Amino acid sequence: MRTVSKIHAMKFSNVRLILSGFLLVLLSFVQNASAQGLYTARGYWEETTRETYRAIKQKQSNSEPLTDDERAYVDDFETYLRNYWLRLSEEEKNKYEQMKAAWDRELLGPVPSIAPSSTGEYDWRGRDRAINVFYGVYYGTTLVALFEPDGAAAVGIPLITGGLWVLGPFINPKKYENIDQSVIRASNTGKFLGLIYGGALGLAIGGEGEDAWKIPLVLSSIGSIGMGEWGFQMQKRQRLSEGHIEMFRHYGILGPWLGLATSAALGSENAHVYGASVLAGSAAGLIIGHRQAQKYPYTKGDVDNVSTLTVAATGLSLAVVAETLDEDPSSAVILIPAAASVLGTIWGQKAVKGVYLSNRQGSTIGFSALGAGVVGIGLAALFETGSPGLAIGLPSAMALATQQILFNKYKRENRSRDLSFGADRDLPYRLSFDLTPENYLINRRIPATGYLHGTTPHVSNPLATVRLSF
Numbered sequence: 001m002r003t004v005s006k007i008h009a010m011k012f013s014n015v016r017l018i019l020s021g022f023l024l025v026l027l028s029f030v031q032n033a034s035a036q037g038l039y040t041a042r043g044y045w046e047e048t049t050r051e052t053y054r055a056i057k058q059k060q061s062n063s064e065p066l067t068d069d070e071r072a073y074v075d076d077f078e079t080y081l082r083n084y085w086l087r088l089s090e091e092e093k094n095k096y097e098q099m100k101a102a103w104d105r106e107l108l109g110p111v112p113s114i115a116p117s118s119t120g121e122y123d124w125r126g127r128d129r130a131i132n133v134f135y136g137v138y139y140g141t142t143l144v145a146l147f148e149p150d151g152a153a154a155v156g157i158p159l160i161t162g163g164l165w166v167l168g169p170f171i172n173p174k175k176y177e178n179i180d181q182s183v184i185r186a187s188n189t190g191k192f193l194g195l196i197y198g199g200a201l202g203l204a205i206g207g208e209g210e211d212a213w214k215i216p217l218v219l220s221s222i223g224s225i226g227m228g229e230w231g232f233q234m235q236k237r238q239r240l241s242e243g244h245i246e247m248f249r250h251y252g253i254l255g256p257w258l259g260l261a262t263s264a265a266l267g268s269e270n271a272h273v274y275g276a277s278v279l280a281g282s283a284a285g286l287i288i289g290h291r292q293a294q295k296y297p298y299t300k301g302d303v304d305n306v307s308t309l310t311v312a313a314t315g316l317s318l319a320v321v322a323e324t325l326d327e328d329p330s331s332a333v334i335l336i337p338a339a340a341s342v343l344g345t346i347w348g349q350k351a352v353k354g355v356y357l358s359n360r361q362g363s364t365i366g367f368s369a370l371g372a373g374v375v376g377i378g379l380a381a382l383f384e385t386g387s388p389g390l391a392i393g394l395p396s397a398m399a400l401a402t403q404q405i406l407f408n409k410y411k412r413e414n415r416s417r418d419l420s421f422g423a424d425r426d427l428p429y430r431l432s433f434d435l436t437p438e439n440y441l442i443n444r445r446i447p448a449t450g451y452l453h454g455t456t457p458h459v460s461n462p463l464a465t466v467r468l469s470f
Contacts, residue, residue, distance in 0.1 A: 198223020255285020301362025
């Protein structure tokens, strides 16, 4: 009997051990799940933008002296924020990086209300009509060049195709439901890049010959139509950021330019080589642009600034090339503006990190730089030097100076509103204290009840709450 009792006791002990282990694992899982739910990207952003902390950081940015209490508060709060950041999951960290710019704009005040009649609707602008007519006419001109009709058909076909491309919302209204400006921008980007890529493919296939030009022309139209539709449908489904689309556009142009410059530097005279190099640069440009946009949430204004800087830097290098052509006519000098384009892009991307230029700021930079460049061309014409280097270099230098002045102005403005900082401090715990004196009046209105054994006692609302979390 004692042996049987010992066996039962051992079995019962094992069962208790297994149940204890199971409960321990379950509790750890629940605790981890709760922690993941408590620490969110939005919660971290809200902590970084607390009013007291923002006010002290603003004093620091203005070089105002801080009291000992303010310095202690900032040190303690920033160490708490590091601990919060470390507790975020990778998914929440990525979400914070993507949404930070949009959340920061909430601090600027309420967004003006939109009239109900225009909410959710896309308004076709004059530029949209002009762009669609242009591409439609281009596609019709391709048909005329291919089939060579006589008489009025040579004029009528391009006009018909131009009109058809504007009639898209009438012919297929469902396709254009729930679209916004980013969808149209992606479609137009695809149409433009498709012209380049299709033409390069045709040049690589057709090469040289009497009618070889027809192949690049036809394939450029096919590529434009295909990539335009691809960009439209992709953006309608995925809704990439405007900055992502602009990075596609920037690198989609930079890639073919580098491929063309490389072939020219090698002194090639084969049309097949030029077409293949442009095509290879196009593919590389799209891949690199996509990866760059994934690494950092560029805004449309950021990429506008990068493109403006790249064009100005390329213009300055072209001025150097123009001055050296007479002295060194080597085709390798084309690599100078190609390298300047790459360096301008890298410089621009590093400069805009953490600035988050708005669409208006980015477009103002490009618009003003263009104006400065035109003024530079006018000044170069007044000087009548006849120097090609001056004719290119002066407007490029003025455009670059204007871009830098405006960019640094916007950078200071945006940084003064940017109240976040790197989460690089640590705190093993968080201690908080909430005082709620209003509960005193609430407690007095709760009717008192006698306490009986076996019942729940009367519980009043706390006047103060202390929380300690690890």
